[in-house]
Amino acid sequence: MADQIGALVQSALVTIAALMPIVNPIGSAPIFLSMSADLPNVGRHRLARSVAWNAFLMLMASMLVGSHVLAFFGISLPVVRVGGGLLVTASGWRMLNAEDTRGKTTPKVSEAWEREMARRAFYPLTFPLTVGPGSISIAITLGARVSGRGGSGLMNVITDLVAVLIVSLTVFLSYRFASRLISYLGETGTTVFLRLSSFILLCVGVSIVWSGILGLIQPLLLHR
Helix, strand or coil: CHHHHHHHHHHHHHHHHHHHHHHHHHHHHHHHHHHHHCHHHHHHHHHHHHHHHHHHHHHHHHHHHHHHHHHHHCCCCCHHHHHHHHHHHHHHHHHHHHCCCCCCCCCCCCCHHHHHHHHHHCCHHHHHHHCCHHHHHHHHHHHHHHHCCCCCCCCCHHHHHHHHHHHHHHHHHHHHHCCCCHHHHHHHHHHHHHHHHHHHHHHHHHHHHHHHHHHHHHHHHHHH
């Protein structure tokens, strides 16, 4: 019994260690802040909770059925990387050219803002910012281990659920307190910070696209 519990704990730690660097909630927090800079603080806090919940659902879905969905549609992981990278690149480009709305009257959380937050909560804040092509690839790979691990399938699913829950909680905490950066940076510093974050997001998108293209080209080169 003790050996089985130890194996499950080790499996959960492996899942957390594999997902955390890719999800990178602390590194994504500045980009989350730049994408929600026009929202009031209370709206940003609600948005952080929604994104964390969406991230949990996406990671679990990727683990449980991701490989089956990709196989059904005949989609490879490199194609997912290219498509997701294009979305990230488009988001970064749009943010770089967006009008600076900070410093204007801070809106209250009305029905219009509720709808806007609901729209942003999944795209682009959950996908592809928080759970992108890299995270989905890792989650699908981890999910494929379930049949090969010892113990019951239900216990393995519960172990993955707990591990993903911890990752999602880290996402919530990182995004929830990201707004404190604004008070520390000041108006000019925040403007520079948000533009740099947009440029970094653009570069991340190009990097994801490039990795996907390499994944599509390498099999062709090996068969030459």
